[in-house]
Amino acid sequence: MKNILGFLVLLVAIIATVFSVNAFAQTVDADLKKVFSSYGLTTISSQEVLRKARAGEVITLNTGNGNLQIRLTENDVRAQGHKLVAKGAKGKQDVLARTENVTFKGTVVGDSSSIV
Numbered sequence: 001m002k003n004i005l006g007f008l009v010l011l012v013a014i015i016a017t018v019f020s021v022n023a024f025a026q027t028v029d030a031d032l033k034k035v036f037s038s039y040g041l042t043t044i045s046s047q048e049v050l051r052k053a054r055a056g057e058v059i060t061l062n063t064g065n066g067n068l069q070i071r072l073t074e075n076d077v078r079a080q081g082h083k084l085v086a087k088g089a090k091g092k093q094d095v096l097a098r099t100e101n102v103t104f105k106g107t108v109v110g111d112s113s114s115i116v
Contacts, residue, residue, distance in 0.1 A: 040064035053104050070116050072106035 052059045053072035061068045084096040108114040
């Protein structure tokens with residue numbers, strides 16, 4: 001019985017996640033239509049982009065207008081000595097370990113004046 005209950009809870013969580021991602025995509029699409037007369041959306045693997053960016057590899061984005069190649073480099077936007085502090089319910093503060101950088105900047109391959 002516990003296994004069935006656990007499976008049902010997991011199934012409900014997965015279904016809720018799928019619906020929330022779909023609702024988010026619909027909201028993004030509606031917002032883009034308010035600002036742009038023409039645009040395209042593409043799906044990328046964030047893990048693959050992160051791996052390629054850190055390795056200095058070119059990242060190819062498949063767009064509705066063909067492939068776009070970009071090159072990214074790490075760009076940590078946090079202050080040199082920043083601290084991430086978690087504050088508990090009774091006011092206790094814990095300084096958390098510095099997290100891995102996940103912000104980047106770059107250019108379109110072949111266009112050094114571009115900004116990504």
